Amino acid sequence: VSSRELARYILHVDADAFFASVEQVLRPELRGVPVVVAGGDRGVVSAASYEARRFGVHSAMPTVQARKLCPRAVFLAPNFEAYRTFSQRMFAIMKEFSPVVEVTSVDEGYMDLTGTLRLHRASPWEVAHRILSRIRCELGINASGAVAGTKSQAKMATSLAKPNGLLYLEPHFAGKILGALPVDRIPGVGPRAAQVLESQGITTVEDLATASTGTIRRLLGRWGEVLVETASGIDPRPVVGSGKGDRKSYSRDRTLEKDTSDVCFVRHVVVELTEKLAARLRKDGKGATTVTVKVRYADFTDVSKSQSLQSCTNLTGDLTDCATALLKKAVIPRVAIRQVGVRFSGIDVPLLQTDLFDPTRPRRAARDRMVDEIRNRYGFDAISAGHENSSRTNPYR
DNA sequence: TCTGGGGTCCTAGGACCC
DNA sequence: TCTGGGGTCCTAGGACCC
Numbered sequence: 275v276s277s278r279e280l281a282r283y284i285l286h287v288d289a290d291a292f293f294a295s296v297e298q299v300l301r302p303e304l305r306g307v308p309v310v311v312a313g314g315d316r317g318v319v320s321a322a323s324y325e326a327r328r329f330g331v332h333s334a335m336p337t338v339q340a341r342k343l344c345p346r347a348v349f350l351a352p353n354f355e356a357y358r359t360f361s362q363r364m365f366a367i368m369k370e371f372s373p374v375v376e377v378t379s380v381d382e383g384y385m386d387l388t389g390t391l392r393l394h395r396a397s398p399w400e401v402a403h404r405i406l407s408r409i410r411c412e413l414g415i416n417a418s419g420a421v422a423g424t425k426s427q428a429k430m431a432t433s434l435a436k437p438n439g440l441l442y443l444e445p446h447f448a449g450k451i452l453g454a455l456p457v458d459r460i461p462g463v464g465p466r467a468a469q470v471l472e473s474q475g476i477t478t479v480e481d482l483a484t485a486s487t488g489t490i491r492r493l494l495g496r497w498g499e500v501l502v503e504t505a506s507g508i509d510p511r512p513v514v515g516s517g518k519g520d521r522k523s524y525s526r527d528r529t530l531e532k533d534t535s536d537v538c539f540v541r542h543v544v545v546e547l548t549e550k551l552a553a554r555l556r557k558d559g560k561g562a563t564t565v566t567v568k569v570r571y572a573d574f575t576d577v578s579k580s581q582s583l584q585s586c587t588n589l590t591g592d593l594t595d596c597a598t599a600l601l602k603k604a605v606i607p608r609v610a611i612r613q614v615g616v617r618f619s620g621i622d623v624p625l626l627q628t629d630l631f632d633p634t635r636p637r638r639a640a641r642d643r644m645v646d647e648i649r650n651r652y653g654f655d656a657i658s659a660g661h662e663n664s665s666r667t668n669p670y671r
Numbered sequence: 672t673c674t675g676g677g678g679t680c681c682t683a684g685g686a687c688c689c
Numbered sequence: 690t691c692t693g694g695g696g697t698c699c700t701a702g703g704a705c706c707c
Contacts, residue, residue, distance in 0.1 A: 317675045338672045379707045464705045497681075527676055574674075580700060
């Protein structure tokens with residue numbers, strides 16, 4: 275860090291084994307027991323308690339592999355509502371110490387503690403310690419954290435503090451401590467970049483920090499230059515309060531229980547996903563201008579097709595018509611499909627439903643509202659779109 | 672026994688416009 | 690005969706994050 279820059283004290287907080295920890299709080303009989311939160315049997319592990327990790331289970335591991343490594347673990351389907359509640363409570367505690375809390379995921383966030391000495395008459399690490407203690411006391415889950423001069427240094431240091439630790443990274447030693455870490459611990463270096471770097475003999479953070487920018491640029495493009503800076507401890511990004519940035523897309527994917535080349539079945543899945551997404555748009559008072567349908571084949575190759583509509587819409591009929599047409603374009607006949615996904619982007623305030631050029635819009639909007647109401651009350655399956663595979667019988671038309 | 676689901680951001684080529 | 694260049698939008702694909 276250049277001495278010219280004003281030194282900052284950035285805190286990064288990250289809950290330990292978050293989903294699994296919440297489950298252990300809600301169900302005390304699971305404390306001390308290996309717990310694995312995972313999707314279906316064709317999915318991967320979302321979180322593994324530290325008891326389960328001792329058996330080699332970790333997140334992103336295929337569920338079947340986790341079952342083999344630790345058959346006596348309790349396997350649970352995720353309960354996102356509970357995680358959201360705990361998440362909000364965790365960030366509420368952080369916000370008591372500073373209004374600017376950057377929420378980067380459900381269990382992770384940043385704070386700038388540079389001003390805390392004046393505000394709380396306590397040093398940044400004292401404040402950090404209080405925050406983690408209160409999370410532990412009031413939520414019953416452990417969180418780890420680190421205070422450092424930049425966001426990426428704090429984040430990397432948190433991984434050293436885990437589990438249930440707090441690390442203060444003295445600026446003078448930051449380079450030495452973080453420099454020894456493998457290069458893929460830098461946020462933004464994933465499997466792909468790590469492989470490219472390793473082929474050049476760059477395996478540690480320090481290797482990347484001292485590499486020639488030109489070389490890295492050639493290997494990784496413009497992003498590479500940022501990574502060299504990050505490795506060198508340069509990261510001017512400020513902590514920004516969340517909530518201001520509107521979401522840019524809505525998406526849903528579904529991995530099918532079995533691979534199939536039955537296009538009719540897949541189309542029903544796409545329609546269902548599209549209807550659910552459209553309802554979310556309406557709930558938020560938003561519309562979408564672009565629809566993307568993605569097909570993942572059994573061999574894990576992805577094909578995506580997208581189309582921009584003439585106007586921003588949240589009418590189910592418009593969106594399902596578009597999605598089914600895109601599916602048709604994405605499907606390779608007789609090739610087994612593993613997963614389908616629908617994504618809405620170009621999110622904006624929808625066009626007024628009284629469209630001069632389409633007199634059916636108000637009627638269709640009213641129908642959508644009615645369907646939303648019934649489904650909110652009685653569940654998604656309470657009302658069905660019927661034979662939506664024919665546009666003539668599409669009830670949304 | 673394989674490999675989720677929800678997001679963000681970037682790149683690159685072609686169309687189109689001025 | 691030579692044949693701009695910048696900006697923006699659209700589409701497809703890919704890397705990365707938790």
